Amino acid sequence: MKTIPHSIPIILLLVGGILMTAIYSRGVVSSYSSTTIPNNEVLKDTPFDKMMQVLTHERCINCHPNDNIPKQGKDSHPHYFGMKRGEDNLGFTATQCTTCHQPENNDYSGVPGAPHWSLAPKSMGWQGLDKYEIAKAMLDRAKNGNRSHDELVHHLTEDSLVLWAFDPGVDHEGIPRETPPISEAEYKAAVIAWFENGAIIPKE
Amino acid sequence: MKISFSVNEVPHSIEIKDENTPLLWVIRDMLHLKGTKYGCGKAACGACTLHVDGEAVRSCSYAVKFAEGKKIRTIEGLGTKENPHPVQQAWIEEIVPQCGYCQPGFMMATAALIDKIPEPTDDDIDRNIINVCRCATYYRMRKAIHRAAQIQRTTSKTME
Numbered sequence: 001m002k003t004i005p006h007s008i009p010i011i012l013l014l015v016g017g018i019l020m021t022a023i024y025s026r027g028v029v030s031s032y033s034s035t036t037i038p039n040n041e042v043l044k045d046t047p048f049d050k051m052m053q054v055l056t057h058e059r060c061i062n063c064h065p066n067d068n069i070p071k072q073g074k075d076s077h078p079h080y081f082g083m084k085r086g087e088d089n090l091g092f093t094a095t096q097c098t099t100c101h102q103p104e105n106n107d108y109s110g111v112p113g114a115p116h117w118s119l120a121p122k123s124m125g126w127q128g129l130d131k132y133e134i135a136k137a138m139l140d141r142a143k144n145g146n147r148s149h150d151e152l153v154h155h156l157t158e159d160s161l162v163l164w165a166f167d168p169g170v171d172h173e174g175i176p177r178e179t180p181p182i183s184e185a186e187y188k189a190a191v192i193a194w195f196e197n198g199a200i201i202p203k204e
Numbered sequence: 205m206k207i208s209f210s211v212n213e214v215p216h217s218i219e220i221k222d223e224n225t226p227l228l229w230v231i232r233d234m235l236h237l238k239g240t241k242y243g244c245g246k247a248a249c250g251a252c253t254l255h256v257d258g259e260a261v262r263s264c265s266y267a268v269k270f271a272e273g274k275k276i277r278t279i280e281g282l283g284t285k286e287n288p289h290p291v292q293q294a295w296i297e298e299i300v301p302q303c304g305y306c307q308p309g310f311m312m313a314t315a316a317l318i319d320k321i322p323e324p325t326d327d328d329i330d331r332n333i334i335n336v337c338r339c340a341t342y343y344r345m346r347k348a349i350h351r352a353a354q355i356q357r358t359t360s361k362t363m364e
């Protein structure tokens with residue numbers, strides 16, 4: 001008989017704890033938001049806008065940080081364990097990106113992977129830029145690894161690490177990672193069309 | 205599927221249905237080398253660290269198919285009782301382990317570190333040794349890492 005009144009406060013405490021944790025983690029989540037498309041912007045249907053829906057998505061931006069820290073997850077939180085850019089964008093000397101990331105996603109551990117897994121070079125830091133600024137940086141040969149338009153199209157539509165965004169595997173809880181809002185085929189067609197039409201950055 | 209590789213310089217060929225099986229389970233359950241530990245299975249703790257072609261790898265997140273033709277080294281292949289590896293020697297001198305569970309992973313990560321950085325600074329240690337120890341032996345571990353590097357430097361000098 002006595003156990004019932006005792007268990008109620010415990011249950012209340014537990015529920016309270018869970019609620020507090022949920023509220024706290026939401027707070028942490030929002031402080032790392034890296035979304036570059038304002039929520040109220042009407043998404044247009046031009047090749048430029050379609051391409052940018054992908055390039056501003058966290059699947060791309062997380063590895064194009066504006067500092068030396070890779071980001072993770074929908075909330076773009078800093079990579080756990082203090083991992084940083086290190087040397088050659090490949091991590092530290094003895095603990096490299098490839099200590100954990102292999103050429104394919106690992107569905108057992110939830111660790112994402114793709115060939116030549118690495119951080120984008122510092123000159124390609126896009127985090128915090130809007131889509132127009134990203135496009136400018138992407139076309140700037142001083143920042144884009146001296147790539148011509150043809151080479152950019154190749155990088156954007158053929159590179160397996162770039163295309164990983166459309167097949168990002170599952171996370172550590174086995175939950176599929178979110179993909180960009182348009183399909184891989186639509187994205188590729190948009191990139192090709194935008195470059196074919198002269199890679200003109202629309203006025204803001 | 206057949207996959208061939210060497211473990212501690214012994215060649216192995218295994219027959220396995222799921223080529224994506226983590227290397228950790230092949231090492232522990234098929235080759236019965238139990239020194240490599242399972243901590244999280246999420247590449248987060250480092251208990252499963254071993255070497256693949258001289259690089260530290262978290263074997264819980266390494267599909268066995270990637271081991272084809274590679275040289276794997278586990279804690280069992282680091283040194284012997286008679287001839288301990290500098291990391292093992294230093295670990296004994298500094299009496300590092302508490303429960304011991306995380307230690308093989310730390311030792312393999314350290315062996316890889318001092319091969320690449322013979323005189324690691326505290327910063328090098330902070331960056332590269334990011335395994336997790338629930339018993340918090342980090343303080344003794346740091347001393348042992350410096351000591352292991354020192355032993356390795358002296359040994360390689362005498363061998364020159």
Ligand code: FES
Pocket residue numbers: 241242243244245246247248249250251252253262263264265
């Ligand atoms: S068991 Fe592999 S990192 Fe924890």
Ligand code: FES
Pocket residue numbers: 301302303304305306307336337338339340341
């Ligand atoms: S010694 Fe116990 S977990 Fe590290």
